[in-house]
Amino acid sequence: MKTLSKSLVHSAFQVFSKFRTNKFSSFFISLGYLIQSEGYYNKSKSKQLDWDRIDLHKYLVSEKVGANKEIVFLEFGVFWGETFFIWVGGNKNEHSRFVGFDTFVGLPEDWGSVKKGSFSAKGKVPNIDDSRVDFRVGLIHETLPQYVGNLQKHQAKIIHIDVDLYNATLITLIHLHPYLNKGDLIIFDDFFTITKTRHEYRAFTDYLLLHKTPYQPLFSTRNGQHVIEIL
Numbered sequence: 622m623k624t625l626s627k628s629l630v631h632s633a634f635q636v637f638s639k640f641r642t643n644k645f646s647s648f649f650i651s652l653g654y655l656i657q658s659e660g661y662y663n664k665s666k667s668k669q670l671d672w673d674r675i676d677l678h679k680y681l682v683s684e685k686v687g688a689n690k691e692i693v694f695l696e697f698g699v700f701w702g703e704t705f706f707i708w709v710g711g712n713k714n715e716h717s718r719f720v721g722f723d724t725f726v727g728l729p730e731d732w733g734s735v736k737k738g739s740f741s742a743k744g745k746v747p748n749i750d751d752s753r754v755d756f757r758v759g760l761i762h763e764t765l766p767q768y769v770g771n772l773q774k775h776q777a778k779i780i781h782i783d784v785d786l787y788n789a790t791l792i793t794l795i796h797l798h799p800y801l802n803k804g805d806l807i808i809f810d811d812f813f814t815i816t817k818t819r820h821e822y823r824a825f826t827d828y829l830l831l832h833k834t835p836y837q838p839l840f841s842t843r844n845g846q847h848v849i850e851i852l
């Protein structure tokens with residue numbers, strides 16, 4: 622009986638594997654992340670905020686972090702600089718640094734139904750007259766490994782991940798990992814949005830499998846942003 626059911630299951634998988642194997646398996650993988658993310662959302666002790674992303678960033682820079690604190694703000698996915706400007710304008714410490722990573726020509730690949738090339742700033746970096754600011758132009762896969770040697774573990778880091786895509790999110794987390802320190806904040810822009818089973822949430826979950834980083838969830842917003850603090 623056991624052998625019969627085993628061979629039935631085996632035959633069923635053989636049939637499925639003859640057509641659209643990748644789509645078939647990626648459906649179940651996504652389903653797994655969906656169930657996991659629902660559990661994370663419901664069990665997370667993060668404070669639920671009924672704010673939009675702009676209010677969240679304004680609150681973080683002025684209240685949670687404080688305008689006079691020396692920080693290194695690292696933004697992955699800058700586009701026209703909407704959130705970047707909030708941090709540069711809101712933090713007054715002359716020793717703070719603000720580094721933005723982007724191709725500035727848009728997404729390097731499709732993000733669900735959002736097409737490759739979306740969010741293009743047509744190659745222009747934001748116009749900010751502030752010596753504390755630095756932009757690293759290009760694919761994060763190339764620019765971040767070259768940059769990380771400038772970081773020091775003890776610096777208070779605020780990391781904003783808004784690249785949308787799985788691969789760029791995971792690569793960002795892996796390269797920053799050696800420099801993460803107690804109190805650092807990571808802000809995810811699309812953690813709980815519809816793309817969670819394939820992108821930011823999934824990348825963070827996979828990163829935690831590689832590096833068991835202690836953290837606590839701080840805030841979640843109705844639009845899908847999520848803020849964690851490294852412990």
Ligand SMILES: C[S@@+](CC[C@H](N)C(=O)[O-])C[C@H]1O[C@@H](n2cnc3c(N)ncnc32)[C@H](O)[C@@H]1O
Pocket residue numbers: 697698699700701702703704705722723724725726727728729739740741742759760761762783784785786789
């Ligand atoms: C949603 S936009 C960022 C929005 C911005 N934070 C804001 O608040 O206006 C996403 C950005 O990620 C960038 N991006 C995505 N994948 C990237 C990668 N692998 N390397 C560099 N930039 C990337 C795109 O060029 C795009 O500008």
